[in-house]
Amino acid sequence: MESFHFLWVSLTQAVSLLLRLDPPLISIIDVSLRVAFTALLIGSAIAIPIAVLLTSKNFPGRQFLRMLINVGMGLPSVIAGVVVLLLLTARGPFGAFNLLWTPTAMVISQTVLITPLITGVMISSLLGVDQRVKDAAVSLGANRAQRALVILREAHYGMLTALMAGFGRAIAEVGSVIMVGGNIAWADGISHTRTLTTAMILEVRRGNFEQALALGIILLTLVLVVNWIAIWLQRRAGR
Amino acid sequence: MITVEDLYFGYQADRPILAGINFSVARGDLFALMGPSGSGKTTILRLFNLFITPWHGRILLDKVDLQRLTGKERLGMQRRMAMVFEAPALFNTSVAANIAYGLKVRHEKRATINNAVQEMLALIGLQKIARKSSSLLSRGEAQRVAIARAMIVRPEILFLDEPTANLDPHNVSRIEELIRTVNEQFGTTIVMTTHNMGQARRLATTVGFLYDGQLVEWGDTKTIFTAAVDERTTAFISGDLVC
Amino acid sequence: MIDRSKLTVMLVVVFCTALMFGVTAIGGAASGPLGNLVLATTTSTYDSGLLHILNPVFTDLFGVRVKVISVGTGAALELGRRGDVDLVLVHARTAEDRFMEEGYGINRRDVMFNDFIIVGPADDPAMIYGMLNVTDALQQIAMHEVLFLSRGDRSGTHIRERFLWAEAGIEPIGRWYQESGRGMGDTLVQASLMGAHTLVDRGTWLAMRERLDLVVLVEGPLRGGDVRLANPYGILAINPAIHPHVNYIMAMAYIGFITSPLGQELIAGFKRNGEQLFFPAGLQRGPNFAQFIPEECRGDDDRD
Numbered sequence: 181m182e183s184f185h186f187l188w189v190s191l192t193q194a195v196s197l198l199l200r201l202d203p204p205l206i207s208i209i210d211v212s213l214r215v216a217f218t219a220l221l222i223g224s225a226i227a228i229p230i231a232v233l234l235t236s237k238n239f240p241g242r243q244f245l246r247m248l249i250n251v252g253m254g255l256p257s258v259i260a261g262v263v264v265l266l267l268l269t270a271r272g273p274f275g276a277f278n279l280l281w282t283p284t285a286m287v288i289s290q291t292v293l294i295t296p297l298i299t300g301v302m303i304s305s306l307l308g309v310d311q312r313v314k315d316a317a318v319s320l321g322a323n324r325a326q327r328a329l330v331i332l333r334e335a336h337y338g339m340l341t342a343l344m345a346g347f348g349r350a351i352a353e354v355g356s357v358i359m360v361g362g363n364i365a366w367a368d369g370i371s372h373t374r375t376l377t378t379a380m381i382l383e384v385r386r387g388n389f390e391q392a393l394a395l396g397i398i399l400l401t402l403v404l405v406v407n408w409i410a411i412w413l414q415r416r417a418g419r
Numbered sequence: 420m421i422t423v424e425d426l427y428f429g430y431q432a433d434r435p436i437l438a439g440i441n442f443s444v445a446r447g448d449l450f451a452l453m454g455p456s457g458s459g460k461t462t463i464l465r466l467f468n469l470f471i472t473p474w475h476g477r478i479l480l481d482k483v484d485l486q487r488l489t490g491k492e493r494l495g496m497q498r499r500m501a502m503v504f505e506a507p508a509l510f511n512t513s514v515a516a517n518i519a520y521g522l523k524v525r526h527e528k529r530a531t532i533n534n535a536v537q538e539m540l541a542l543i544g545l546q547k548i549a550r551k552s553s554s555l556l557s558r559g560e561a562q563r564v565a566i567a568r569a570m571i572v573r574p575e576i577l578f579l580d581e582p583t584a585n586l587d588p589h590n591v592s593r594i595e596e597l598i599r600t601v602n603e604q605f606g607t608t609i610v611m612t613t614h615n616m617g618q619a620r621r622l623a624t625t626v627g628f629l630y631d632g633q634l635v636e637w638g639d640t641k642t643i644f645t646a647a648v649d650e651r652t653t654a655f656i657s658g659d660l661v662c
Numbered sequence: 663m664i665d666r667s668k669l670t671v672m673l674v675v676v677f678c679t680a681l682m683f684g685v686t687a688i689g690g691a692a693s694g695p696l697g698n699l700v701l702a703t704t705t706s707t708y709d710s711g712l713l714h715i716l717n718p719v720f721t722d723l724f725g726v727r728v729k730v731i732s733v734g735t736g737a738a739l740e741l742g743r744r745g746d747v748d749l750v751l752v753h754a755r756t757a758e759d760r761f762m763e764e765g766y767g768i769n770r771r772d773v774m775f776n777d778f779i780i781v782g783p784a785d786d787p788a789m790i791y792g793m794l795n796v797t798d799a800l801q802q803i804a805m806h807e808v809l810f811l812s813r814g815d816r817s818g819t820h821i822r823e824r825f826l827w828a829e830a831g832i833e834p835i836g837r838w839y840q841e842s843g844r845g846m847g848d849t850l851v852q853a854s855l856m857g858a859h860t861l862v863d864r865g866t867w868l869a870m871r872e873r874l875d876l877v878v879l880v881e882g883p884l885r886g887g888d889v890r891l892a893n894p895y896g897i898l899a900i901n902p903a904i905h906p907h908v909n910y911i912m913a914m915a916y917i918g919f920i921t922s923p924l925g926q927e928l929i930a931g932f933k934r935n936g937e938q939l940f941f942p943a944g945l946q947r948g949p950n951f952a953q954f955i956p957e958e959c960r961g962d963d964d965r966d
Contacts, residue, residue, distance in 0.1 A: 270745035270905060278907075280746050281700055281729050312508035316565075319468055319502035320521040321572060323494050334511055362731040367717035372729065385847035386709055387873035 190393035194401075197394060204369035208395075209402065212375040215283050215357070216350035219290035223346055226295050228339075231302035232328050249303070252296025257289075261356030264289040268360060281362040283373055289356035294346040301345055305338020306331055340414055344407055351403060354381060376402070420446040420608055421467075421576070426476035428462060436462050438632045440476070444625065446575075449602045449609045451619035451640075453655065454629035460612035461505070463629075464578045467610065468502050469493060480576075498525065501569035502578040507561035509553040514545060514564055517553055521572035539567040543597060559590030566597055570605070577601065579611035583618065591618075598622055616656055620644055628652045699912045700729045702739075702747040704818055705845035707895070708732035710865045710939055712932050719928065720919050726912050734845070736816030742766055742898075745905030749913040751897045751920075753863070754818035758896050769914065770898040771921050772953040774929050774940040777882025778822060778891040779867060781850075782808070782859035784877045791879050796888040797830035799880045804830075807838040809858035813849050814841025818893075823861045826890065850874055863893050865939040872935070884941070894943060896953070897921075920944065 197205050230249075234242060266272055268280045268288075279285045309331050317330040332339065354377040357363075361373030363382060374382075376399040383392035426440040436459045444450045452460045465471050466478060469485060478485045480496065488496055501521065509517050518539050522532045540546045543563040548556070556564065562582060569577055582598065583591040599622060602609050613619050619626050620640060627637030628651070635649045647653045707713060708730055717728045731741065735752040742750045743766050751773065752758060761767040780790070780799060788806045790799040803810055812834075813820040827834050840858070842849040846866045853860040854874040864882060881887035897917050902910035919925045921944030929942045 270907060275745075281731065310508065312504050312506055313510060315468075315470060316502075316504060316508040316510075316568075317520070317524075318470070318497065319500070319504075319578075320524065320568065321494070321498040321501075322520075322524045326524045330510065362729065364729045364731065366727055367714055367721060369714075382709075384851070385705065385845050387847060387851050387870045 186390055186393065189390045190397060193390060193394035194397040198398065204365065204371065205395075205398075207369075207371040208365075208374050208376055208379050209398070211283060211371045211373065212351055212377075212399075213402070215286045215290060215375065216347055216353075218287045219294055219350045220298075220343065220347050222287070222291045223295040223298050223350075224343060226291075227298040227302055227342070227346075228332075231299050231306055232332070234299075235303055235306040235331075236324075236328060246303070249296045249300050253300045255293060255296065257293055257353055257355035258359070260289050260292045261359035264292065264356065264360045280360060281364060281373060283361065285360040286357040286373060286375070289360050290350045290353055293353060293356065294350050297349055298342045298346040301342035302335075302339055305335040305342065308338060309334045336414070340410060344410060347406060348403060351375075351399065352377060354378060420444055420448075420481060421610070422477075422479040422482075423463075424477045424479070426463075426466065426478065427474040428466060428471065429474065435474070436632055437466075437473075440629075440634050442627055442634055442637045444608060444610060446608055447602075447606055448625050449598075449611070449623050450625045450627065451623035452610070452612045452627050452629055453614065453616055453619050454612075455614060455655070458629045459632050460614075460629055461580050464502065464580050464610065464612060467576075467578060468500060469497060498572070499574060500576045500578065501572055501574035503562075503565045503569050503580065503582060505581040505584050507558075507565040509556070509561055509564060509568075511554060512552070513549065514551050514553060514556070515540070515549040517564055518567045518571055520568060525572065535571050539571050542570070542600070543567045559586055559593065562586065562590070562594055563597060566594070566601070570601055570607070573605065574607060576608045576610065579609060581612055581614070583613070583615070595622055616644075628655060630655070697726065697909050697912065698729050699726050699749070699909050699916060700731065700747040701749055701751060701916065702731045702733060702737075702741045703751040704735050704738060704753060705732045705847060706753070706819070706863045706866045707751060709845070709847050710869045710932075710934065712865070712929065712940060715928055715932050716920065716925065719924070720916060723919065724912065724915055726909075726915075728916070732845075734813070734815045734817030735819075735821065739766075742900050745900060745908055747900065748909045749897060749899045749916060751895060752818055753893055753895045754821045755894060755896065757818070757821060758898065762898065766901055766904060767898040768901040769917060770896050770954060771917055772943045772950065773895045773897050773920055774926075775892060775894040775943050776864045776940050777884045777887070777893050778819065778861050778863055779878050779882050779887070780859060780880035781853070781862055781867065781874075781876040782879045783857045783875070786877075786879060788859070793880050794887060796826055796880055796891055800826060800830040800832060803859055804832045804834060804838075807836060809853075809856055810834065810839050811849055811853040811856060811858040811860045812839065812841045813846070813860075814843045815845075817846070819846060819861055819863060822893070826861070829890065850876070868937050868939050869934045895940070 234246060264285065265280070267274050268285055269275055313334055314327060314331060317327045322330060357375060358378045358381060361378070363374050363378040364372040365374045366372055376395050380392045380395045383395065421444040423440055423442050426437055427435055428437045429435040440463065452463060454460050466473055472486065483496070485496065510520065515536050518536050519532050522535055540549055543566065545560060545563060553561065553564065566582070579598065583594050586594065595618065598609065598611070601607050623640050625638065626640050626643050628635045628643070630651050636643060636647060636652045643652065644656060647656060703713070709732070713730055721727050731747060733741070735754045735757060738750045738752050739757060739761050741747045742761070758767065758770060762770060780796070788802045788808045790802045793799040812823055842852050844852070846862060847870060849860055850862055850866065850870055851874070854876050859879070864884065882891035882893070883889045897920060899910060899913040899917060900908045902908055923945060926942035926944050929940050930938065932939055
């Protein structure tokens with residue numbers, strides 16, 4: 181069991197970092213959460229209408245759009261990173277906004293990555309709603325919007341899964357956020373665009389594997405807590 | 420109140436399910452469409468509810484052609500009717516929330532809705548389980564809730580698609596009792612489908628016999644059951660026609 | 663329907679929280695009156711921790727915070743070429759000279775130096791320990807076909823490594839020669855796990871060696887080794903005539919700071935495990951024209 185000692189080392193490091201409320205670590209968690217939540221907010225604001233539209237109306241190009249979303253669900257993050265970098269670079273189309281090396285740039289690339297994922301999962305959960313329940317809503321006098329609302333509510337478990345999957349991908353993102361965010365911490369260690377994942381990359385580069393794993397443990401714990409809160413909220417709402 | 424004229428419909432272009440249907444239902448009637456499975460009973464109800472559009476022919480409700488409605492009028496017309504499906508198709512919320520739905524989409528006041536829900540719960544005798552989740556109901560309870568959910572909007576016409584299919588005898592009689600109450604106390608016109616002729620005979624004022632896309636015969640319940648003209652009807656009534 | 667309003671409340675709560683996070687995330691990019699300064703540098707300087715010593719002092723002096731992007735020299739210069747950073751601190755003189763010739767860079771100064779070394783497994787399978795001629799050592803490695811891990815990322819270290827192979831007259835091809843495609847720290851870690859040789863700058867080596875299963879086999883000029891292993895760092899500003907939006911004034915302030923007696927003293931005093939990692943080269947009594955003009959006969963031509 182001696183060879184599994186590293187787990188113990190990482191675990192104690194993670195706990196002691198958290199207990200000390202280590203300011204750099206807190207700022208890294210803060211940036212990670214803000215960026216991921218903002219991307220989730222924007223992503224779901226885009227995904228929900230698209231998912232509803234694609235599952236309720238028939239129009240030319242619908243199949244193509246669905247296919248595009250399916251491809252987007254597996255989009256490698258490096259592609260998103262390069263594209264966003266080229267868009268935000270000083271001489272690029274959006275260079276004037278000065279967004280490169282900011283959390284906003286990371287929000288953009290994460291949004292690009294998670295929106296198709298959220299949309300795709302939402303589509304499949306909306307399609308899973310029983311046709312008879314949709315008909316029941318109409319027969320009880322629901323108009324188009326009210327019918328859509330019933331479908332959304334009936335699919336709420338799948339919708340939440342979509343949001344959690346999106347959040348999970350956002351917070352676990354490395355490739356694109358390191359490219360457009362730059363993994364920047366100020367000289368005092370306070371994070372500007374450093375997230376838990378990019379901090380892990382840095383620690384691995386420095387050879388501090390246990391420290392990197394400690395950050396990984398914190399990341400997983402964070403995802404766990406967020407999931408737990410979401411399920412708890414859903415339970416309360418469902419009652 | 421309802422007049423059906425020369426109705427044709429099918430889901431595939433070359434396979435009509437309904438071919439030339441004619442009948443009418445008077446206000447306050449309880450019309451039962453009988454017929455074996457696959458004869459097109461449910462399709463007629465779906466046409467009434469505007470879920471599908473006929474190939475040919477007209478459905479008139481108080482002399483208004485259902486096919487000639489604009490979007491807004493359509494919703495208005497839909498809101499004069501309510502339908503209970505063969506499967507209860509309840510929303511995945513509480514019993515009370517399910518029942519309240521029809522009034523909710525009509526933007527009624529909360530107090531009005533709460534009162535109406537209480538009234539409907541009393542009607543179906545399920546006051547005690549108002550807070551229960553719909554997924555935990557028995558089949559019989561679910562069907563009663565589905566009827567209450569439809570009745571809360573006080574529809575002029577209530578469509579019931581095989582309301583007692585897959586129910587045990589005890590629940591069948593409860594539901595039949597409920598249907599009778601709705602028809603008599605609320606004066607709601609009811610169009611229901613059933614493959615159970617005993618049920619049609621017990622409940623309906625008027626019956627029609629649908630066979631292979633055609634309304635073979637329709638008229639006063641007593642007349643059809645005692646003096647049917649068409650041999651297919653008599654075969655069905657005598658139990659020789661397998662459903 | 664009570665639960666629907668509950669659902670709405672839940673959604674509103676979740677979205678407001680997210681919005682709150684979001685607004686502050688975007689607001690977090692705020693900067694002072696003179697803006698931020700964005701410095702692109704190599705992983706070797708960043709990972710060693712040197713900038714953690716220099717930057718707070720600069721911020722105290724000028725009130726401007728420094729964003730550090732640590733990438734390979736090639737990528738750092740590319741970011742400069744695009745105008746995405748304000749200045750670059752790198753270590754590949756020929757690439758820097760080309761960058762100046764193209765007009766993207768301006769006001770180059772020598773900053774500091776250390777040296778490269780070749781590290782490898784302790785059992786020294788290629789028998790190169792203590793060799794004074796680096797090209798001889800490389801020929802031995804190629805002859806014995808012992809594992810050599812290259813950065814392969816157009817970084818300063820990689821450029822130097824390719825130059826040294828060319829000097830040795832060897833085109834390294836074969837299973838024994840592999841590219842990591844990653845930064846210096848990553849490559850060292852990988853070489854250690856593989857039992858491979860690699861070329862590394864002494865700064866990164868000293869900062870990481872206690873976590874590695876490698877030893878120094880060929881020394882650089884700091885320990886009396888081959889002068890072709892010298893590793894000078896230069897800093898240069900991005901030409902504001904090409905990229906008017908760059909923070910040129912603060913870039914020049916940073917160049918001034920890092921080459922000032924104060925900055926140079928901080929560099930000289932920066933130690934890891936009691937060893938000095940970088941040697942100041944910014945202050946010289948003589949004219950030192952070489953730092954401004956491309957020098958043809960330095961002997962570190964690096965065409966790869």
